[in-house]
Amino acid sequence: MQNVGPDAGRNVAGLRLPVVGSVVATGQVGLPFTVVDAAGRAVEPISEFVREMVAGDMPDSSCRSYAYDLLRWWRFLAAIEVEWDRAQRVDVRDLVLWLRHARNPQRTRTRLGAPTPGSVNTRTGKRHLAEGYAPRTINHQLSVLKQFYDFHLGAGRGPVVNPVPAATRGGTRPGAHGNPLHEFVPHRRGAYRQKVPEQAPRVVDDALWNELFAAMTSHRDRAILATYISSAARASELLGMRCDDLDFGRQTISVVGKGTCTRQTIPASPDAFVWIRLYLAEGHVAPVEEPLPADAPLWVTLRGPRKPLSYWAMRAVLNRANDRLGANITLHDLRHTCASRMMADPNMAITDVQAVLRHKSLTTTGMYGTVQLDELINRTLEHHARRAAPPPPRPHPAYNAADLAVLFGEQAG
Known part of the structure; x- marks a missing residue:
């Protein structure tokens, strides 16, 4: 299908993206991830862009996320038969139209008895993920493409005009400091940006939390959940801990914060350290009679060769408990629960909660004070x-x- 003008239209409803190419880890310095085509060759425009992002101190996890968004764009361009450096605004528009109605393959559930996508769970009151692409996913896709084409435009490559409209009407960044001499102009969404519904914090009530904790089958899993619910650490932050990140004397843990390369210290509960001690006493990390290796991963697998516990493995543990309880609790829900508990404590100032959650703005922390x-x-x-x-x-x-x-x-x- 050839590129068409804005008046001709394009049938995106019947569009099927070819499943070609993939995101691969390269192991190279300065290029942690890239996209390869059907023949296994690296897509050089994407590789150059990723190198630029790495040079700007972007974490590897973000590079991987950007690579997947660009892989989706490359597959869409292949479906409409348009070269990446010939893309127009109408092509970006059609991508958004396709994302609004296409099924997300990550939402496909083949297990018998799996909940209907988008339905509400009766135990938690939280909706299961819908089968399509979320508004945040579409907006992230647009942001990645905007940066990608801005980079190549600066190097004299690609289309003459960036095919992705600015994130806001007028081109100003949302929340940017304005000139006090100019009249205030309310922020308006840019073209193709989706409305993101406001969501209340996903809090697990005390009764369901007790059932979830009782459903854990090992000291390791109990220790992880007790640390999540008391420290408000993010899923990847906690799973990336090393043995020397524990301070039993001060009852604090250290994690690499989201979007940073520095270790941040946060408190955890005495109960969490009790369960951590019971887990370490089982000798999964190191023999009981030997001291803990400082740089070894704290959370490891319990069966087979010892290796770091991955996010997907911990998610599988939680999903097995969810199946028994009829719930849909996620690891991030425990962060929300910890934050809401602290906000409900009259002896905790909102600035204290902000410090534990490591938010840059009090406005973000304030959402946990909602009823x-x-x-x-x-x-x-x-x-x-x-x-x-x-x-x-x-x-x-x-x-x-x-x-x-x-x-x-x-x-x-």
């Missing part, structure tokens, strides 16, 4: 019960009911 739906329902029902009118007083039995009816009407009886 949860279950709490709102209970308080509202209690309010209505207090406001209910008391029943009228019953007359003394010594009064004649017929006389009362004559004086005050039938209701007096």
Whole structure:
């Protein structure tokens, strides 16, 4: 299918992206990930862009995410038969239209009894992932393409004009400091940017948390969950810990923060350190009689050769517990739960919670102070019960009911 003008239109409903190419880890310095074509050759425009991102101190995880977005774009260009350096705004528009209605292959569930995509879980009140691409995914795709074409435009390659519109109307960055001499202009979404619905923090109530913790089958898994729920660490941060990241004296842990290369210290609960001690006493990390190797991974597999516990392996542990409980709890839900618990404590200042969560803005931390739906329902029902009118007083039995009816009407009886 050849490129078409904006008036001709393109049938994106029946578009099928060819499953060619892949994202590979190169092991090269300055190029952790790249995209290869069907013949296994590196796609050089993407490799150059990734090198630029690495030079700008972008973490490897972000490079991998960017590579997958660019792989999707390369497959879309192959489906519409357009070269990457000939792409136009209409092609980006059609990509967005396709993403809005296509099925996300990562949402495919073949297991019998799997929940319907987009349905609400009765235990948690949280929706299961829909089968399509989320608005955040589409916006991330556009942001990656915008940076990709900006980079090549600066090098004199690619289209004359960036085919991806700016993120905002007028081209200014959202939240950027404005000139006080100019009139304030409200932020407006850029073309093709999707509306992202506001979501309340996903909090696990105490009863369900107790059931989840009881469903764990090893000290390692109990230690991980106890550390998640008390430290509010992100999933990848906690799983990347080393043995020397534990401080039993101060009861703190150290993690490499999201988007940073520095280790950040955060407190955890005494219970978490008790479970960690029980896990280490089993000798999975190192023999019990030997000291812990400082640079060894803290969380390792329990069966087979010893290797670091991956995110997908820990997610499988949680999913097995979810199947037994009929829930859909994620590791990130535990971060939300910890934050909401601390915000509900009157002895915890919001700046303390911000420091634990390592947020740059208090506005982000403030969302955990919102009232949860279950709490709102209970308080509202209690309010209505207090406001209910008391029943009228019953007359003394010594009064004649017929006389009362004559004086005050039938209701007096």
